Amino acid sequence: MSDDESIGLRHLLSTEGLRREQAEALLDTAASMEQALTGRAVRKLPTLRGRTVVTLFYENSTRTRVSFEVAGKWMSADTINVSASGSSVGKGESLRDTAATLAAAGADAIVVRHPASGAPHRIAGWLDRVGHSHTDGHVAVVNAGDGTHEHPTQALLDAATLRRRLGADLTGRRVAVVGDVLHSRVARSNAHLLATLGAEVTLVAPPTLLPTGVEAWPVTVTHDLDAHLATGPDAVMMLRVQAERMHGGFFPSAREYAVRFGLSQRRADTLPDHTVVLHPGPAVRGMEIASSVADSDRAAIAEQVTAGVHVRMAVLYHLLAGEDSR
Amino acid sequence: MPTRRRGGPVPNGASNAEGERELLSSADIARTVARIAHEILEKTADSGAPVVLLGLPTRGIHLAHRLAGRIAAIDPDTTVAVGTLDPTLYRDDLRRQPTRPLAETDIPADGVDDVTVVLVDDVLMSGRTVRAALDALRDHGRPRAVQLAVLVDRGHRELPIRADYVGKNVPTNRAEDVVVSLVESDGVDGVAIR
Numbered sequence: 001m002s003d004d005e006s007i008g009l010r011h012l013l014s015t016e017g018l019r020r021e022q023a024e025a026l027l028d029t030a031a032s033m034e035q036a037l038t039g040r041a042v043r044k045l046p047t048l049r050g051r052t053v054v055t056l057f058y059e060n061s062t063r064t065r066v067s068f069e070v071a072g073k074w075m076s077a078d079t080i081n082v083s084a085s086g087s088s089v090g091k092g093e094s095l096r097d098t099a100a101t102l103a104a105a106g107a108d109a110i111v112v113r114h115p116a117s118g119a120p121h122r123i124a125g126w127l128d129r130v131g132h133s134h135t136d137g138h139v140a141v142v143n144a145g146d147g148t149h150e151h152p153t154q155a156l157l158d159a160a161t162l163r164r165r166l167g168a169d170l171t172g173r174r175v176a177v178v179g180d181v182l183h184s185r186v187a188r189s190n191a192h193l194l195a196t197l198g199a200e201v202t203l204v205a206p207p208t209l210l211p212t213g214v215e216a217w218p219v220t221v222t223h224d225l226d227a228h229l230a231t232g233p234d235a236v237m238m239l240r241v242q243a244e245r246m247h248g249g250f251f252p253s254a255r256e257y258a259v260r261f262g263l264s265q266r267r268a269d270t271l272p273d274h275t276v277v278l279h280p281g282p283a284v285r286g287m288e289i290a291s292s293v294a295d296s297d298r299a300a301i302a303e304q305v306t307a308g309v310h311v312r313m314a315v316l317y318h319l320l321a322g323e324d325s326r
Numbered sequence: 327m328p329t330r331r332r333g334g335p336v337p338n339g340a341s342n343a344e345g346e347r348e349l350l351s352s353a354d355i356a357r358t359v360a361r362i363a364h365e366i367l368e369k370t371a372d373s374g375a376p377v378v379l380l381g382l383p384t385r386g387i388h389l390a391h392r393l394a395g396r397i398a399a400i401d402p403d404t405t406v407a408v409g410t411l412d413p414t415l416y417r418d419d420l421r422r423q424p425t426r427p428l429a430e431t432d433i434p435a436d437g438v439d440d441v442t443v444v445l446v447d448d449v450l451m452s453g454r455t456v457r458a459a460l461d462a463l464r465d466h467g468r469p470r471a472v473q474l475a476v477l478v479d480r481g482h483r484e485l486p487i488r489a490d491y492v493g494k495n496v497p498t499n500r501a502e503d504v505v506v507s508l509v510e511s512d513g514v515d516g517v518a519i520r
Contacts, residue, residue: 007425025427028427028428029427029428032412032428032429032430032431033428035412035430035431035432036412036415036428036431038431038433039433039435039437039466040433040465040466040467041439041465041466041467041468042464042465042466044465045415045416045465046415046416046461047415047416047420075415317415317425317428318425321420321421321425321426322420322421322423322424322425322426323421323422323423323424
């Protein structure tokens with residue numbers, strides 16, 4: 001335990017740009033959190049006593065918000081939830097003023113979900129410039145999903161789940177990311193993180209559901225799910241079809257989407273035994289994934305939720321526990 | 327707390343160029359572990375409660391396994407469970423240093439309720455690591471008793487904590503480092519001071 005092992009994380013805004021040793025340190029810490037809490041009489045650690053974590057959500061969420069809140073509470077942080085409805089946001093307060101208010105009120109970390117891509121980066125930039133006396137100038141910002149840009153803790157929990165199922169070294173592991181890549185911040189965060197961890201990522205999507213600029217991602221792209229599944233990937237990550245972000249005809253019908261890009265039982269049966277099926281949830285059963293596949297042993301959907309708590313504990317630990325966060 | 331840097335011990339008591347002085351040789355460590363194993367058996371025999379050795383990362387884990395091996399060799403009828411306990415998340419100095427990496431925690435499946443837990447560490451100094459371990463242990467259950475075994479007690483306590491089993495008491499200067507090397511993590515056995 002020498003003094004130079006801090007991973008130097010001030011905010012967690014994206015997985016793009018996260019170094020491999022930082023990502024692996026977060027995932028190792030998440031695994032340690034799981035160990036530390038397994039089989040215990042008391043599921044509570046004193047680590048973040050006296051620190052305040054505010055979740056600021058401008059979009060709906062169950063699992064992400066609960067997961068951050070549980071992660072904070074299990075480490076004895078005070079967690080406070082602010083949602084856009086029911087707060088001064090409804091009175092027209094700007095994002096900047098809201099963030100400044102939360103910082104001035106004593107937040108040590110702000111966990112942000114916002115429909116606009118880049119919103120957490122802006123908040124981090126503002127807070128870094130302003131500084132706040134009670135926290136010695138630093139409020140950590142965690143991106144909990146911004147528009148169609150990134151959702152880094154989701155990618156980390158997916159990677160943590162894959163490490164549990166496939167082993168800690170993901171080098172050379174082949175991961176298919178299937179479905180609505182265009183609207184998916186989960187896909188973008190996963191593409192960057194998994195590539196950083198040495199995995200080979202293939203995006204499988206209709207051309208209409210791929211973002212422009214995907215050529216620059218560290219991935220290969222295909223439009224044929226059956227052909228790709230025949231190559232025996234180690235993991236298949238099904239994306240949710242984000243109907244709430246679709247304002248136009250991205251595919252002819254739900255039925256056609258399910259036929260071409262849904263993970264049916266028939267398709268799952270062609271996969272090798274060890275292949276893991278992931279879904280970030282909430283799953284639209286019968287659309288992107290068959291109910292029987294979602295409930296099968298190869299699906300890790302419940303494990304992903306559990307891993308989410310451990311990963312978020314790890315993120316809060318690295319952002320808030322050490323001296324360099326003050 | 328000074329870091330326990332790794333480093334090869336120097337031969338027999340002499341100082342080498344780096345200013346290292348040997349405190350325990352490989353043979354000394356073997357004898358010390360054997361003696362502590364006997365003492366643990368003797369001191370825990372009457373209670374009738376099972377014994378669980380919990381090593382504190384990193385080198386305490388290796389010592390706990392060695393002690394369990396010795397105890398099994400001395401008295402095959404005594405079963406001693408071995409586990410590890412990382413107290414990092416319970417430390418009171420987290421805010422004073424850069425974020426520490428976490429280590430392994432592995433509590434034996436039967437838990438720690440109503441057993442005699444012996445915490446095992448390589449060096450006892452301030453006592454803060456042990457305090458953190460006691461707090462961590464409390465969240466895992468309620469042992470019948472908790473004892474502490476250390477290879478080296480170097481003094482400079484900052485809390486009212488003492489060891490039940492001590493390999494060697496070594497008066498030290500705060501500025502000095504006590505360097506414990508064990509084959510499992512360092513390729514060689516030895517304790518040196520520098």
